[in-house]
């Protein structure tokens with residue numbers, strides 16, 4: 001049984017001493033009321049030097065022991081090294097061991113190959129986690145007839161087609177989605193989708209929430225790049 005301590009009502013805040021008026025800083029609400037995009041910090045790729053919005057680059061940090069860590073959420077503390085989602089940039093980084101320069105510490109070259117796998121896994125996990133929680137929240141639907149309906153009623157914001165779907169399915173989906181101005185993206189094959197999401201084998205998925213659609217498309221775009229990396233490395 002939890003014994004909720006009630007003997008410490010902590011009401012010590014009673015006596016607010018008048019604290020000699022410390023120039024109350026007015027909350028400056030006059031700043032920017034514009035609906036302009038919030039400023040996104042820019043960073044540059046350690047390999048090609050291209051500048052991009054921070055979320056569009058891969059961020060890495062070091063564990064301090066010669067290992068580079070892929071910082072998926074971009075929130076890990078410490079110095080970050082950034083890289084484009086570009087096969088060439090990763091190759092160049094590996095070839096010239098640019099992470100070592102960026103972190104100013106030795107990074108084992110073998111780390112690059114391992115990083116690639118890590119990025120791939122983390123990105124896939126993230127993608128499926130988003131879809132799973134979306135399904136739980138009633139924002140992701142499966143099955144081609146359901147998706148068709150959602151498209152026709154303008155509820156679908158993103159349509160996902162497994163990469164092994166039949167040509168007919170793909171054509172039809174594209175035509176229907178295009179007519180509604182909905183983005184279509186290829187996703188992992190039917191079996192993977194079924195296993196990961198615990199659904200029957202399906203030929204299409206629809207996301208009906210704008211924000212979720214946007215979030216889901218990020219790892220998908222990355223997955224395409226990673227695939228080309230893996231094929232080429």
Ligand SMILES: [Zn+2]
Nearest residue numbers: 045048084089
């Ligand atoms: Zn680059």
